[in-house]
Amino acid sequence: MTFGKRLRFLRKKMNMTQKDLADKFRLGESTIGMYERDEREPSFEFVRQLADFFNVTTDYLLGRTDDPTPPEQDGIPEELKDPGLGLFFKELAEAPEERREQLLKIWEILKSEGNRKPGDKQK
Numbered sequence: 001m002t003f004g005k006r007l008r009f010l011r012k013k014m015n016m017t018q019k020d021l022a023d024k025f026r027l028g029e030s031t032i033g034m035y036e037r038d039e040r041e042p043s044f045e046f047v048r049q050l051a052d053f054f055n056v057t058t059d060y061l062l063g064r065t066d067d068p069t070p071p072e073q074d075g076i077p078e079e080l081k082d083p084g085l086g087l088f089f090k091e092l093a094e095a096p097e098e099r100r101e102q103l104l105k106i107w108e109i110l111k112s113e114g115n116r117k118p119g120d121k122q123k
Helices: 001-012 018-024 029-036 044-054 083-094 097-113
Strands: none
Touching: 001 018, 001 029, 001 044, 018 029, 083 097
């Protein structure tokens, strides 16, 4: 699906006219019409603004995916969303300062152990 078709679909889903959407972003109604007919390409900034407004991803707007749902914005990379790791990070975030420092020291030790090659002598 093209950008224009996605834009038209999202606009209609919100019961907005082209004029409503144009007014929202201080554009001409004809500009929205040209976008929807794929006669004109929007700027990157406008695509980002539309994605925020419609609460979809820019990839969805641009037709790169059919999943409109933005990923959770919790700051945790997807590969770290293992339930066990999630519990660790939750406990770390809620720990008193002294305990947090201890846990971070343990983490540093674990990282350095992971970087050692087999056969390396411990220091």
